[in-house]
């Protein structure tokens with residue numbers, strides 16, 4: 001479904017030195033894979049890879065294919081691709097504190113249909129009673145689930161989640177994993193970066209960012 005071919009990515013360090021982050025990196029996700037974990041030490045490039053997969057970072061060499069078709073790496077093409085196919089849960093959630101829960105999930109959309117869909121997504125993450133709640137009153141786990149609901153509102157094929165259980169306790173982590181299981185059973189594909197062994201173990205397959213490439217893990 002998604003394929004990256006021969007990706008080279010260079011980053012510029014704060015001291016001005018250029019560093020190869022990825023060299024001839026390949027990634028391939030077939031429709032049969034419903035969840036994959038991307039592992040790697042801090043700074044190995046997990047978040048950067050997720051941004052590339054989301055079409056948010058196009059400053060790399062290499063090719064991006066979706067369903068066998070190459071994607072042009074320009075802003076307009078990638079924005080359309082993202083809009084139609086990708087939901088993103090970022091590490092810091094990026095929720096707007098001056099809007100309530102359902103307004104955050106709506107992403108600026110309005111109208112009865114969109115509101116019904118936003119409520120459906122909140123129900124999926126078991127936050128149906130939280131619609132009107134202020135973002136500032138949420139726990140870390142609840143905020144994480146609002147971010148997941150927001151990623152789902154467009155019903156994307158692929159959901160990218162950056163450290164989805166980063167700061168959560170075990171019970172909340174279990175809750176997030178049960179939400180992920182539901183998403184899988186509804187036909188969504190999950191690509192998750194994580195340091196967490198339980199989350200990695202839950203995923204159908206695991207890839208390790210090592211020596212500037214992705215290496216399949218047991």
Ligand SMILES: Nc1ncnc2c1ncn2[C@@H]1O[C@H](COP(=O)(O)OP(=O)(O)OP(=O)(O)O)[C@@H](O)[C@H]1O
Pocket residue numbers: 011012013021040041042043044045046047048049
């Ligand atoms: N826009 C950028 N400009 C310069 N350097 C960058 C940029 N984005 C990322 N980097 C560098 O690239 C490296 C990889 O960063 P990235 O956030 O992708 O790593 P990570 O594996 O997600 O790390 P962590 O597990 O700590 O979140 C880091 O050394 C980072 O400083």
